[in-house]
Amino acid sequence: GIQVEQSPPDLILQEGANSTLRCNFSDSVNNLQWFHQNPWGQLINLFYIPSGTKQNGRLSATTVATERYSLLYISSSQTTDSGVYFCAVEAGGFKTIFGAGTRLFVKA
Amino acid sequence: GAGVSQSPSNKVTEKGKDVELRCDPISGHTALYWYRQSLGQGLEFLIYFQGNSAPDKSGLPSDRFSAERTGGSVSTLTIQRTQQEDSAVYLCASSRSLSGGVLSEQFFGPGTRLTVL
Numbered sequence: 517g518i519q520v521e522q523s524p525p526d527l528i529l530q531e532g533a534n535s536t537l538r539c540n541f542s543d544s545v546n547n548l549q550w551f552h553q554n555p556w557g558q559l560i561n562l563f564y565i566p567s568g569t570k571q572n573g574r575l576s577a578t579t580v581a582t583e584r585y586s587l588l589y590i591s592s593s594q595t596t597d598s599g600v601y602f603c604a605v606e607a608g609g610f611k612t613i614f615g616a617g618t619r620l621f622v623k624a
Numbered sequence: 625g626a627g628v629s630q631s632p633s634n635k636v637t638e639k640g641k642d643v644e645l646r647c648d649p650i651s652g653h654t655a656l657y658w659y660r661q662s663l664g665q666g667l668e669f670l671i672y673f674q675g676n677s678a679p680d681k682s683g684l685p686s687d688r689f690s691a692e693r694t695g696g697s698v699s700t701l702t703i704q705r706t707q708q709e710d711s712a713v714y715l716c717a718s719s720r721s722l723s724g725g726v727l728s729e730q731f732f733g734p735g736t737r738l739t740v741l
Contacts, residue, residue, distance in 0.1 A: 546726070547726070547727075549729055549730065551732075557713065557734070557735060558732070558734060559715065559717075559732040560732075561729045561730065561731060561732075564728065564729035602666065602667065604667075604730075606727070610655065610672045610674070610679075610680070610727060611669055611672065611680055611683065612657060612659075612669050612672075612730070613669065614659075614666045614667040614668075614669075615666060616665075616666045617666055
């Protein structure tokens with residue numbers, strides 16, 4: 517089956533710093549999503565981005581489907597950005613595969 | 625509008641008992657997903673419904689797990705003869721159908737934390 521790898525696994529930032537999270541996938545996909553899981557466990561959809569670039573405030577994402585990767589950019593990080601960031605891809609049959617996540621901690 | 629809701633929020637049960645977990649998707653969302661998340665881990669796909677049909681049940685961990693959806697809305701995930709390894713957070717998500725058979729982004733409920741003693 518399709519493999520989804522995220523890097524880095526862990527990331528510590530000073531408030532105000534920028535970061536890039538990466539998601540690699542092993543086969544073509546129908547769509548790709550980025551999620552943030554807050555410290556209370558709630559999953560929030562950040563981007564639905566099978567290809568191209570999208571921006572939402574301090575966050576942006578780019579998916580290059582032909583090269584099988586996606587990037588999530590966080591600029592001017594805030595302590596509220598802490599949590600786990602997941603990349604999820606939909607392969608055939610609507611089965612959704614999640615990566616292992618990037619655990620982010622932003623220090624004040 | 626209302627988001628995805630799940631009940632109960634927490635469930636503690638004894639090994640060997642059956643449990644039922646409930647998911648209420650966002651109104652009008654045709655697709656519904658169940659996932660399992662063990663402590664500190666990623667999400668494991670369990671099953672997907674389009675309407676009341678589940679075309680792919682291969683993600684269910686064993687034959688003790690079953691799920692159904694009625695009226696294209698509420699879904700229940702049933703775990704029979706629970707085992708300690710079933711302890712996890714069970715998450716439900718829903719999405720709507722777009723043109724061309726594509727599904728929109730998934731919206732998640734708060735989850736049910738299951739503890740099997």
